[in-house]
């Protein structure tokens with residue numbers, strides 16, 4: 001187990017290095033100078049050169065990349081003289097837009113996305129899995145058909161449509177909920193929850209549709225397994241057969257998919273954040289790309305990659321814990 | 330505790346099945362998987378049910394345990410286990426008999442055991458369902474005892490292993506331990522050795538025989554392998570297309586078979602007829618669809634004697650009737666004399682089932 005995790009961490013580090021290189025390369029393939037953008041319309045060539053020097057983008061590419069990596073692990077210094085700026089590790093640079101340290105941007109934005117995703121995930125997993133399991137057990141009944149219909153609608157709906165409908169119904173039309181906003185959990189848990197209810201409901205409903213369909217299919221398949229028949233042949237009650245034997249087996253692949261989904265979402269839920277005006281990672285990423293704000297793009301892309309890589313490792317370890325047939329070495 | 334065989338205790342057969350019919354209404358049509366089958370098994374005796382795949386053997390055994398989905402299967406007839414009539418009994422009451430009075434062993438022990446639970450835990454669970462007052466330790470002790478009883482070395486250690494850590498033969502032994510943990514009076518083994526290689530197969534059959542000596546249970550052994558039947562069964566029921574076509578003692582059915590289908594089945598088992606070059610005719614064609622069973626004798630499209638009875642083989646379903654000896658039942662329109670002549674001229678001299 002330990003060796004497995006170690007090996008996976010090495011692979012993860014390599015993956016992250018490659019992703020950072022590719023992002024770096026792609027960014028500079030874009031034929032536009034961030035210095036020009038920052039400097040504005042009336043800049044002379046010298047002004048631009050000065051800005052470039054201050055940003056550290058006057059150096060050759062390999063050097064810039066090396067500086068970036070160095071900054072992450074040991075910190076670095078930007079510019080010189082009056083413009084000298086020390087950036088302690090983990091240094092992700094400064095925003096090209098407003099010179100804010102990127103680490104600060106991340107620490108501001110991450111909790112927003114974390115809150116949206118984890119709250120939504122609790123809702124979509126609870127709702128989706130229970131709906132799917134119950135409709136599998138009541139296959140062919142009115143309940144099952146209704147559930148299939150609802151989840152089909154949910155699965156084919158888009159976040160921006162459904163989110164806006166909820167927003168209209170619950171905020172503008174009835175005023176049942178305030179317009180979504182982010183209050184840190186530590187500051188006021190109730191406000192935190194109320195402010196995020198709409199994004200949770202949006203993600204919860206849409207994703208639960210997928211999970212309901214998945215759970216239903218998984219459960220139906222498990223119910224036709226031989227070991228379920230064995231459980232019944234032992235004389236177990238239907239309830240015991242379903243919970244102890246069928247559910248246990250049906251849930252395993254769902255855990256995997258849920259882990260990966262959550263990992264992916266943590267990189268940012270751009271559409272949800274945008275609709276509800278929440279300043280999360282997704283919005284930060286897209287805005288940074290629009291402004292050719294390399295340090296922020298690098299940081300958010302890498303962070304998203306870290307989440308995905310970590311989610312993969314967690315899921316593999318979890319799988320080995322759940323399924324004794326999987327041996328990690 | 331040694332139970333007296335039924336013959337001595339005077340109770341009659343432990344299991345009695347009369348005119349059992351199982352029907353599935355599917356999108357493709359009505360599947361008559363079992364169509365009027367009757368048999369009985371006494372304690373301490375073994376009934377072998379044979380037939381090609383798709384002849385309704387498994388459906389029969391699942392019906393006895395009440396494992397068919399009540400919404401999809403329609404069951405009629407009588408199934409009496411230890412004097413209780415099971416057809417129409419509420420699910421809850423059948424459930425209480427399952428695993429306690431009647432138990433089952435399946436063909437593929439790997440898929441029949443839960444992959445996420447240890448073998449021991451699954452056996453202990455089977456014990457505790459029917460002994461609700463038994464604690465964990467007692468159940469564990471009982472499971473370890475059973476694992477040892479079915480010949481699994483180091484049962485205490487094996488208890489904590491998962492099915493995938495067992496070999497195929499050991500897994501089937503574990504299944505047997507699970508089936509016998511509550512000392513059932515009826516054991517149904519559905520192709521218990523089909524998934525195993527030949528040596529292991531023989532060991533498992535020996536084990537079943539030993540255990541039967543000890544527990545005096547009634548056993549139904551389902552198989553498509555006549556060699557297996559000849560080794561362990563006392564009586565044989567041959568099924569074709571969901572119906573019984575020949576029924577009698579092993580002696581009668583395997584050594585003096587009287588039904589053309591049984592003749593064909595025997596020809597495909599080299600170990601059972603002496604001369605390998607002998608000209609027994611194997612069965613041509615495929616088993617029939619149970620949705621659209623051939624009219625009359627379901628075997629007629631494949632039977633080389635179908636023309637010898639005028640049109641009757643195609644129009645009338647032959648009934649099981651006694652032939653030659655007491656208790657030997659055959660469902661075939663061939664006139665007695667004709668059958669004797671064919672048997673004498675074409676079948677007997679190749680030494681069927683010596």
Ligand SMILES: Nc1ncnc2c1ncn2[C@@H]1O[C@H](COP(=O)(O)OP(=O)(O)O)[C@@H](O)[C@H]1O
Nearest residue numbers: 353360362381382383384385386387388389619
């Ligand atoms: N639940 C079911 N629904 C529909 N048809 C079934 C069902 N179970 C079995 N059958 C059909 O019944 C027939 C007999 O099956 P089975 O008893 O499993 O044969 P076997 O003799 O090989 O054990 C087969 O044609 C099978 O397709």
Ligand code: SF4
Nearest residue numbers: 626629632642661662
């Ligand atoms: S009844 Fe006719 S078709 Fe059927 S087995 Fe006998 S001879 Fe063959």
Ligand SMILES: [Mg+2]
Nearest residue numbers: 386387388519
């Ligand atoms: Mg079968």
